Amino acid sequence: MIPAQIKTIWARRSFKRRPFIGAHTRSIFLVRTHQWNRRAQTLYKTLCKDVGASQVLVSFDTRINPLPVDVPCQAIDRQWVESMGLCAPENYGWRCGDYNWYRALDMPWKSLWLVEPDVRLVNLSYAELDAMFADNDADFIANRVVQAPPDWTWNERASRLADTIYLSFFPITRIRRSAAEALLVQRRRWSTIFRRNGLPTPEWPNDESFVATVIGNSPTMTYDQLSKRGIDCSLCRYRGVFTQADMDTLKGPALVHPVRL
DSSP states (O other): OOOHHHHHHHHHHTOOOOOOOOOTTSEEEEEEESSOOHHHHHHHHHHHHHHOGGGEEEEEETTTSOOOSSSOEEEEOHHHHHHTTOOOOTTHHHHOTTHHHHHGGGSOOSEEEEEOTTOEEESOOHHHHHHHTTTOOOSEEESOEEEOOTTOTTHHHHTTTOSSOEEEOOSEEEEEHHHHHHHHHHHHHHHHHHHHTTOOGGGSOOHHHHHHHHHHTOSSOOEEEGGGGTOEEEEEOSSOOBOHHHHTTOOSSEEEESBOO
């Protein structure tokens, strides 16, 4: 049975979705995409099979394409971004993956996995992945979270946030609800600073720099990496394309990105 207050939120937001039945103690999974193509549909079906359809939602960037009509969705659109007091650079859907977390905060969850359609798990289901990290209290988990090298592309734009800049990688991430709430506060604060000082939106830090730098410099928030639990991330990279032949060479649990099948 769905609590009345949650029904009200869903109606007000006009999300096209089946009701979530998960409680605050369960993880939910978001498919992050801007097109409802074969890869996005395959990931959605895989997640539904692995963890149950009630825990899966499509988080859809509507800048180019309309929302899918046949699956539960939340819209990442300019109207919502601006209504939240967030900076909206032209490419906010690509640049600000953390906005997907904030959009989902009016649903009940304790932790949230955000997954891109060109990610593949090998010798590992998403239910097994979630179980592997069930006892891990890190606020943010990603394939990679480290101090940024001096030549990193996003260093200059992240330099306003802190003296020590961290980077992360966003094909698949897990965030704790309390951390998402804290990061939203910081995104809003920096959005106000940008507007007040007339800073151009192209200078807005992306998700990989903002989240990692804020958490990396926080005295209270923590981060961890997927490889710490024995997941092979050697084929999870920014560039390149991996195929089924590449994945067939992997013997243990592995994360692969980007995959084109």
